[in-house]
Amino acid sequence: MVNEALIARCARQETKAQYELYEALYPAMMSICRRYERDMQTATALMNQGFLKIFTHIGDRRPEVPFEAWTRRIMLNTVIDEFRKDRIRKHHEHTDAPLETPEHSEVNTYLASMEAESFAALLEQVPQGSRNVFNLFAIDGFSHAEIAEMLDISVGTSKWHVANARTILQQAIAKMAVPATARTAVS
Numbered sequence: 001m002v003n004e005a006l007i008a009r010c011a012r013q014e015t016k017a018q019y020e021l022y023e024a025l026y027p028a029m030m031s032i033c034r035r036y037e038r039d040m041q042t043a044t045a046l047m048n049q050g051f052l053k054i055f056t057h058i059g060d061r062r063p064e065v066p067f068e069a070w071t072r073r074i075m076l077n078t079v080i081d082e083f084r085k086d087r088i089r090k091h092h093e094h095t096d097a098p099l100e101t102p103e104h105s106e107v108n109t110y111l112a113s114m115e116a117e118s119f120a121a122l123l124e125q126v127p128q129g130s131r132n133v134f135n136l137f138a139i140d141g142f143s144h145a146e147i148a149e150m151l152d153i154s155v156g157t158s159k160w161h162v163a164n165a166r167t168i169l170q171q172a173i174a175k176m177a178v179p180a181t182a183r184t185a186v187s
Helices: 004-011 014-035 040-060 067-090 105-113 116-123 128-139 144-151 155-177 178-187
Strands: none
Touching: 004 040, 004 067, 004 116, 014 040, 014 067, 014 116, 014 128, 014 155, 040 067, 067 128, 105 155, 116 128, 116 155, 128 144
């Protein structure tokens, strides 16, 4: 349980308190990292970088900011920073051509009703760049303008990544929707 007393002990750099906080926040923080990183080892490394930032700056947190929201934001920023660094390292070029996305209410309805694990498995089929932008837009609720600024891409590129992710997800859902007998008959 994360309470103000535990937070204060962490601000005093008490090792046991830091471990308690780590254990309490681990599931939520790892969930954020796994949404953006397929490889478990890399996701764990990102999460540990985020925790280092949390422990380093815990004394700077304004008390009126909810602690869980503050930690989530730090973890998300850590993931985004790493994504930027990786993108620069790879010199990955993005297209600036905007792509309008049609509304796909059936797919969106299906996605909304999916269990988190099923959705995470489905999202694994989306390339990392598009998956990251899709997560920021559809799951974390950022606008295309905010994403463009965070990732140093154009708004059109952000829209393209979301559209690309939706297309891949729709195709995967369509395959899942085909009855098993039809799949075996086709195979």
